Amino acid sequence: MVAESTARGWLGKVLSEPYADMMRQYFLLSLERTLSQREPIRDLRRWAARREEVREKLIAALGGFPERTPLNARLTGTHQLGRVARSGHGQQGYRIENLVFESRPGFYVTASVYVPEGLRRPAPAILCPHGHWPKGRYQDVVQYRCSGLANRGYIVLCPDAVGYNEREPEGHFRCWHLLAAGQSLQGLMVWDNMRAIDYLCTRPEVDQECIGCTGASGGGNQTMYVSALDERIKASVPVCSVEDISVYMAVDLCSCETVPGLAGFADVSDVCSLIAPRALLMINGVLDSGFPILAARRAAERIRRTYRLYDPRRFAAFESYSGHDYNEEMRRAMYAWFDRWLMRRATEGVEELVEDELLRAVPGGLPGGHATLDSIYAGHARALPEAPMPQTAEDWEHRRRRSADCLAETLGGLPERCDLDVRTLSSELGEGYRLERLSFRSEPNVIVPAVLLVPLAEARRDVTLFLMSEGKGALGQDDAQAELGAGRAVLAFDPRGTGETGCDEHLAFIAATTLGRPLIAMRAWDVLRCLDYLSSREDIGAVRLVGKGSLAASMAALVAAAIDRRIGSVEVGSLPQTLREPYEAEGLHYVQDADQLYMHDILKVGDVAYLAALLAPRPLRVGRLIDMRSGGRVAAGEAWRVARQVYALLGEAESLSLG
Numbered sequence: 001m002v003a004e005s006t007a008r009g010w011l012g013k014v015l016s017e018p019y020a021d022m023m024r025q026y027f028l029l030s031l032e033r034t035l036s037q038r039e040p041i042r043d044l045r046r047w048a049a050r051r052e053e054v055r056e057k058l059i060a061a062l063g064g065f066p067e068r069t070p071l072n073a074r075l076t077g078t079h080q081l082g083r084v085a086r087s088g089h090g091q092q093g094y095r096i097e098n099l100v101f102e103s104r105p106g107f108y109v110t111a112s113v114y115v116p117e118g119l120r121r122p123a124p125a126i127l128c129p130h131g132h133w134p135k136g137r138y139q140d141v142v143q144y145r146c147s148g149l150a151n152r153g154y155i156v157l158c159p160d161a162v163g164y165n166e167r168e169p170e171g172h173f174r175c176w177h178l179l180a181a182g183q184s185l186q187g188l189m190v191w192d193n194m195r196a197i198d199y200l201c202t203r204p205e206v207d208q209e210c211i212g213c214t215g216a217s218g219g220g221n222q223t224m225y226v227s228a229l230d231e232r233i234k235a236s237v238p239v240c241s242v243e244d245i246s247v248y249m250a251v252d253l254c255s256c257e258t259v260p261g262l263a264g265f266a267d268v269s270d271v272c273s274l275i276a277p278r279a280l281l282m283i284n285g286v287l288d289s290g291f292p293i294l295a296a297r298r299a300a301e302r303i304r305r306t307y308r309l310y311d312p313r314r315f316a317a318f319e320s321y322s323g324h325d326y327n328e329e330m331r332r333a334m335y336a337w338f339d340r341w342l343m344r345r346a347t348e349g350v351e352e353l354v355e356d357e358l359l360r361a362v363p364g365g366l367p368g369g370h371a372t373l374d375s376i377y378a379g380h381a382r383a384l385p386e387a388p389m390p391q392t393a394e395d396w397e398h399r400r401r402r403s404a405d406c407l408a409e410t411l412g413g414l415p416e417r418c419d420l421d422v423r424t425l426s427s428e429l430g431e432g433y434r435l436e437r438l439s440f441r442s443e444p445n446v447i448v449p450a451v452l453l454v455p456l457a458e459a460r461r462d463v464t465l466f467l468m469s470e471g472k473g474a475l476g477q478d479d480a481q482a483e484l485g486a487g488r489a490v491l492a493f494d495p496r497g498t499g500e501t502g503c504d505e506h507l508a509f510i511a512a513t514t515l516g517r518p519l520i521a522m523r524a525w526d527v528l529r530c531l532d533y534l535s536s537r538e539d540i541g542a543v544r545l546v547g548k549g550s551l552a553a554s555m556a557a558l559v560a561a562a563i564d565r566r567i568g569s570v571e572v573g574s575l576p577q578t579l580r581e582p583y584e585a586e587g588l589h590y591v592q593d594a595d596q597l598y599m600h601d602i603l604k605v606g607d608v609a610y611l612a613a614l615l616a617p618r619p620l621r622v623g624r625l626i627d628m629r630s631g632g633r634v635a636a637g638e639a640w641r642v643a644r645q646v647y648a649l650l651g652e653a654e655s656l657s658l659g
Contacts, residue, residue, distance in 0.1 A: 010477050011492065014425055014437045014449035015500045023496060023503040026445050027249040027511040031263055034515070035245075044309045047273075055274055057265040059229065062187030063178070065194070066104055073101035073199050079358045081147075093117050094150035096354065098361040099157075103195040106371040110166040110361035111159035111196065112137070114150035115205065124210035124342035125155040125200045127226075127233070129193055131217030131241075132254060136164035138359060141216070141326045144351040148331060151349025154338065155206055159196050161218070162189055162256070162373065166362050171373040175255050177582040178373065179513070180598035181380035185256040186225060188376070193226040197233070209234065210342040214334055216240050216326035217290075221257050228274035235279040235341040237334045239326050242272055242282045242303075243295035249511045251290060252504075260600040261412075261516030269302035276303075277310035279341040283330050287323045314341075374582040381580040384603050387610060389642065393650055400614055407605045407614070408563050412517030415525060418444045420533055432456055433484050442496065442529040449500045450493035450530070454539065455484055462542045462568075463489040465530055467523070467557050469549030469593070471499025489540060493530055495523040495556070509596055518599040520556045527560035527567075535566065547572040551626065552593035555608075562614035569619040576608050576628050578639040583628040594628075609640040616643075617652035624659040633659075 041047040059065065077098040097113040116123065126149050133139035137146075137158045146156045162185065163172020175185050193213075200206045212235040215223045220241025227236035245267045248258070262271075272280060280303070284296040300317040307315035318333040331351070339347050357363075387403075390396035408414050421441045428435050436452045451472055455461060464483045468474040472492035483490045497503045497519070505519075512519040527545065534540045545567045547557030554572035561567040576583075576597060583594050605611070612620055627634045636644075636658040647656040 011435070011451045011472060011475065012437065013500060014439055014451065015447075019447060019501045020503065022445075022447060022501045023508050023511075024250055026443070026496070027508075027515065028246060029445055030515055031246060031249060034263055035267060041306065041309075047306060047309055050270075051274060054266045054270050055229065058225075058259070058262075058271065058274075061184070061259050061261050061265075062190060062225070063183035064187070065191050068195075068198070069102070069105055071101040071103075071195060071199055071202075073099060073202070075099055076361050081352075081354060081358075094147070096358060098359065099199070100361045101195065101199055103192045104371070104376075106369065107170070107376065108167070108362075108366050108370055109159050109192050109196065110366075111157055112146075112359045112361065114146050114156035114158070116150050116153050116155065119153075119205050122207035123153055123155050123205060124212065124338065125157065125203075125206045126338065127193060127196055127200070127211070127213040128156055128158040129189075129213070129215040129219040129222040129226075130158065130161060130164070131215060131219035131221075133217075135356070136160055138165065138356045140353055142219075143353050144328075145214070145326065145331050145334065147354065148335065148349055148351040149338070151351070152335060152339075152347035153343065153349075155200070155203070157196055157200055159192065161222070162192065166360060166366065169366055169370070169372065172256070173254070174595070175373045175377075175582075176595040177579075177598040178255075178377050179260055179600040180579050180603050181377055181384065182601045182604060183377065183380055184259060185373070186221065186259055188373070189222055189256055190225050190229060193222055194230050197226075197230060201232070208232065212236065212338050212342050214239065214338075216330075217324060218254060218256055224268070224272055225259075227278070227280070228271050231278070233275075233278065235281075235338055236275055237281045237283060237337055238272070239283040239330055239334070240285055240288055240291050240324050242268060242284070242299050243291045244268065244298040245514070247291060247295045248514045250507060251510075252507055253510050258510055258513055260513050263514050264516040267299070267302065269299040272299070272303050273306035276306050277314055279314045279337065280307075281316050281318060281333065281337040283318045283320065283333055285322045285325055285330075286319050287321065290324050293319065377582050378580070381603055387606055387642065389645055390649060396616075396646060396649060403605060403610075403614055404563055407559070407611070410601050410605050411521035411524075411559070411599060412515070414528075414563075415443055417529075417532065420529065420536070422533060422536075429456075440529065440533055442526045446496050446526075447501065448493055448496065448526055448529065450491060450533075453480060453484060453490040455487060455489065457487075460539055460541050461487065461489045462544065463491055463534055463540050464544045464546055465527070465534070466490065466492040467495060467527055467545065467547045467553055467560075468492065469498065469553035471495065471502070473499055474549055488544070491530060491534065493526070495526045495553075497523075505593060506595075509593075513600065516600070518596065520552055520559060520596050520599060523553075523556040524560040524563065527556065528564050531564060531566050542568040544569045544571070546570075549573065550593050551576060552596045554622075555597055558608070558611050558615070561618070561620075562611050565618075567618070569621075570615060571621040571623075573623045574626050575612075575622050577625040577634050577637065578607050578609070578628070579603060580607055580639075581628050584631070607639065609643040612640075612656075613643040613646040616646045617650040617655055619652075619655040619657075621657040622659055
């Protein structure tokens with residue numbers, strides 16, 4: 001949130017009080033409207049149709065799955081542990097086998113397999129994905145359940161999540177760039193877990209009809225998604241993760257916990273309902289601040305309704321009077337659940353810790369040339385076809401129209417236009433101009449504060465519309481005076497979530513991604529509503545749009561102009577040279593909102609230069625192009641050939657200026 005002094009600036013405030021809660025309310029109401037359009041499921045036939053729809057859309061939102069390639073699994077070490085006598089069961093202790101396999105070519109998964117000693121027949125197996133614990137699968141709460149399950153006779157596979165422990169070089173955090181190529185980190189992790197089950201099924205000790213899965217927090221999310229999509233999992237226990245999707249509107253989730261557009265087709269309870277009729281136990285902490293118990297209880301009620309269509313005994317919800325954890329009480333509930341549905345008898349066994357070194361699968365590090373999230377993204381991005389170059393102006397105009405429509409659809413569609421409800425809150429005279437402070441409605445529950453400065457001369461004036469990343473308060477007085485001196489009016493406004501409606505930018509980004517309308521697209525819509533207001537005034541003529549302050553603001557200006565031809569010309573401070581390369585957070589430390597640039601599926605419409613070409617033949621001036629890896633300024637290069645050729649084809653080569 002910008003400081004109040006920045007929000008007001010020399011232009012002063014518009015609203016009587018800041019509307020700091022606007023975005024949270026907007027997201028929650030948008031979610032409620034979306035969910036209310038879904039009919040409640042009352043019979044198995046209707047649920048079967050709904051189930052298939054949710055499943056297909058979930059797989060697409062996750063990014064789809066690649067073909068199964070050889071696992072190339074190999075064991076790298078074995079350690080005998082936990083020699084605890086267990087009378088009556090004929091078993092003593094377990095061994096740990098360290099493992100590495102490839103979930104896709106060159107993408108290595110490191111893991112440990114806990115194998116009970118003395119097995120006389122194939123045994124149930126449990127996949128144990130860990131969450132965001134500081135030590136990943138080495139964390140005590142993870143080791144306790146792995147050793148506890150092994151000492152009860154279960155085979156346990158506990159893999160490192162992408163970017164954790166030995167997989168740290170692959171990357172994990174700040175990987176939102178995957179979205180631009182239609183991928184997601186959760187999708188990659190679901191595939192890792194599916195391949196882990198493939199590996200379990202290669203082991204003769206594993207009863208393939210008795211596979212379970214459990215994890216907490218981020219591991220609970222993995223449990224939920226892989227159990228929903230892989231029916232080889234017969235019993236599932238997600239812990240401190242299942243909740244009402246409204247939580248996603250207000251919680252700072254990791255990229256691996258965010259599925260783009262999920263709210264558009266499913267609640268979290270719908271995802272969990274895909275597990276039915278297989279056994280599902282959800283465990284939550286009453287005092288969990290990150291995943292509130294009320295949201296968990298709401299989800300449980302919805303899931304229970306689905307299980308009543310099958311066998312209500314196969315679903316249960318357990319609450320521990322604790323916070324965000326996988327404590328002993330929670331683990332006891334998990335053991336009892338797996339005993340009931342997989343082992344078919346009660347088991348006993350102690351829990352113990354293992355030295356971290358004994359769990360390392362590749363002490364020397366991952367093999368050279370291993371894949372990373374960046375290389376996977378780059379591969380997907382390069383695989384997307386480049387648009388063929390148009391041969392005639394008519395050919396381009398036809399393609400431009402289709403591309404503009406496709407862009408709007410990809411970014412979640414354009415909302416219905418509501419009444420602007422323009423309110424002029426004050427008006428005063430400056431030196432040679434009149435300043436009007438006003439607000440209007442971009443959407444029914446989105447208020448946009450704005451200021452309009454109009455030269456006093458009686459004439460129809462062109463206008464410069466300023467889109468600033470920090471809102472209207474960031475408009476410099478010298479910039480405004482320069483426009484007024486040139487005879488142009490000035491409109492500066494607070495794009496939703498900035499200035500007087502400021503919010504936590506990252507929370508808003510996550511909520512917008514979950515709703516399926518990127519934050520950049522929402523702010524581009526605010527620009528279009530500014531055009532609606534300006535078009536209603538007889539004293540305003542052509543519109544020049546200026547985007548300044550961050551790459552995200554410039555991108556919002558580009559998107560708005562690509563969709564709406566009422567914008568006569570565009571000037572932006574900076575743009576990415578290309579989105580086909582992932583960004584380096586360290587190199588972009590001075591750039592705000594780099595995550596936002598990689599809007600879901602945007603590369604299927606086109607790269608930055610293609611979006612710029614959609615503006616032709618209107619003038620476009622870019623102050624500088626940014627290399628997303630280094631954060632430095634670069635020349636346009638080959639990546640911008642399409643924009644240059646389109647402008648040249650239309651006879652306006654000089655109208656494109658690339659700094």
